[in-house]
Amino acid sequence: MTSAGLTSRQDSPARQPDDLAAAVVRHARRLGFDRCRILPVGAAPHADFFDSWLAADRAGEMSYLTRHATKRRRPDLLAEGEAGPFRSLIVLAVDYHQFDLPPALRDDPSRGLIASYAWGDDYHEIIRPLLYDLDSFIRSRTGRTTLGKCLVDTGPVLERDWAHVAGIGFTGKNCCTIDPAAGSWLLLATVLVPETLTYAPPVATTPGSVSAQAVLEGLSWDGSYGAWELPADDAGPDAATRTGACGRCTRCLSACPTRAFVGPYHLDPQRCISYWTIEARQPVPRDLRPHFGNRIFGCDICQEVCPWNRRLAQRSPLLDGLHARADRIAPPLLEGFAPETPYWLDEQAFRQKFRRSPLRRAKRSGMLRNVCIALGNWGDPSALLALRSALHDSAALARGHAAWALGRIVALHGHDGAASALADALERESDEWVRSEIAAALA
Ligand code: B12
Numbered sequence: 001m002t003s004a005g006l007t008s009r010q011d012s013p014a015r016q017p018d019d020l021a022a023a024v025v026r027h028a029r030r031l032g033f034d035r036c037r038i039l040p041v042g043a044a045p046h047a048d049f050f051d052s053w054l055a056a057d058r059a060g061e062m063s064y065l066t067r068h069a070t071k072r073r074r075p076d077l078l079a080e081g082e083a084g085p086f087r088s089l090i091v092l093a094v095d096y097h098q099f100d101l102p103p104a105l106r107d108d109p110s111r112g113l114i115a116s117y118a119w120g121d122d123y124h125e126i127i128r129p130l131l132y133d134l135d136s137f138i139r140s141r142t143g144r145t146t147l148g149k150c151l152v153d154t155g156p157v158l159e160r161d162w163a164h165v166a167g168i169g170f171t172g173k174n175c176c177t178i179d180p181a182a183g184s185w186l187l188l189a190t191v192l193v194p195e196t197l198t199y200a201p202p203v204a205t206t207p208g209s210v211s212a213q214a215v216l217e218g219l220s221w222d223g224s225y226g227a228w229e230l231p232a233d234d235a236g237p238d239a240a241t242r243t244g245a246c247g248r249c250t251r252c253l254s255a256c257p258t259r260a261f262v263g264p265y266h267l268d269p270q271r272c273i274s275y276w277t278i279e280a281r282q283p284v285p286r287d288l289r290p291h292f293g294n295r296i297f298g299c300d301i302c303q304e305v306c307p308w309n310r311r312l313a314q315r316s317p318l319l320d321g322l323h324a325r326a327d328r329i330a331p332p333l334l335e336g337f338a339p340e341t342p343y344w345l346d347e348q349a350f351r352q353k354f355r356r357s358p359l360r361r362a363k364r365s366g367m368l369r370n371v372c373i374a375l376g377n378w379g380d381p382s383a384l385l386a387l388r389s390a391l392h393d394s395a396a397l398a399r400g401h402a403a404w405a406l407g408r409i410v411a412l413h414g415h416d417g418a419a420s421a422l423a424d425a426l427e428r429e430s431d432e433w434v435r436s437e438i439a440a441a442l443a
Helices: 017-031 047-055 069-073 123-142 159-166 209-216 236-243 251-255 273-279 347-353 358-378 381-391 396-413 416-428 432-442
Strands: 035-040 088-095 149-151 186-193 261-263 295-297
Touching: 017 035, 017 088, 017 123, 035 159, 047 069, 088 123, 088 159, 123 149, 123 186, 159 186, 251 261, 273 295, 273 358, 295 358, 347 358, 358 381, 358 396, 381 396, 381 416, 396 416, 396 432, 416 432
Parallel strands: none
Antiparallel strands: 035 088, 088 186, 149 186
């Protein structure tokens, strides 16, 4: 046994690294991964960008991003105890695109839009066991007794950076990893292992990646980011179809309703609908709220407008559990206030309704905040009863946003019922921030 927990079985002719890498890719495909590429572990190529992004206070409430700075830069250091050092990084991707959101749903302000990655069950819980399976497959081949590191969004690994270097896709100006064949509707994951697996050149793991292969032609991977970059004088999305990058296209940057992009490849989460509706526990800045429209959990706008997401190649079957549930695509905003389905108002009803759903991350109070914003943007008096309930919610976060929404209804319709609900609430309210929201709504 070596310090890395490897036995000599790895050295037997049948266990040459080449074979093992190919077997790993095949097994990943059997498990349902759409892409699997293997790299030697090195330094993350855009770690400097990440650090300056942090230094610019972009992380906001996502304090987990500020931890483990050195390991984020050097994933080989993630090995604990006997497990390491990690020598290979397996980068995996799962395609989650099912259908484009029908305009009738998207443009209906009485419905709340949920980002498409959350239409089914929580992908972390679906993918994590598959990563363990992949690691166990490798262990069964090499006799390793220590565990690899299996991460899906759950560790200090710059997943997009590695996906780019591995050749899973290129980094778009919207920051997303874009596979020229499957678009950007991909979830990423990584497994770090101590075995030295050879770098697997682009492998077609689904019928869809055949055209990705064509796009890759002529781009020999040299281990650097530049392999995907367009010549400076190349132009437009048409050029992009040939070369696998964004060209001069800036649709994502200009479509963002909250102007969250500081520039290409650079998102400021503190202006991003996704950040505010999923990650943040704080009140949403007032000036941003009107731009959220009816998006209540995450946002897909910068992907929906991307030309790479228009010509999607044939897809492989979705992983079990990712399939859209009809009631998690664009639920009617008022449904969760009904006495028989009070999931925005009642913790237990919320937990039951969103069991296994990514929406649990925002918590009920965060979701009610988001729904109040959408109700305010709808501005329809039929929301009055629901907003009155939210105005008396146990969470100050919900009460303050309910006040804002009622203020919108007053502004649009001069509604007496809304104004008197606000005035009554002001008399009883003790939270300073909520009081300021009510006062602003009445002003
Ligand atoms: C924090 C986080 C967020 C934050 C911040 C996002 C951001 N753009 O920084 C918020 C909450 C806003 C968010 C939103 C979303 N997220 Co998110 N998020 C993460 C998380 C946990 C960390 C990302 C991070 O470190 N951000 C900091 C910035 C600086 O890093 P980055 O965007 O990853 O960019 C790196 C590289 O792309 C690289 N880079 C590569 N090429 C180039 C070229 C140039 C010129 C430059 C400057 C940089 C650069 O630089 C960066 C540093 O390495 C990752 C999981 C993970 N561990 O990586 C998921 C992850 C990035 N998110 C994901 C998803 C699906 C989303 C949403 C689509 C969800 C939704 N529908 O609402 C949106 C997309 C928003 C967007 N356009 O980025 C997927 C992305 C898959 C993909 N195809 O790209 C990931 C990988 C999760 C997963 N396991 O699948 N997310």
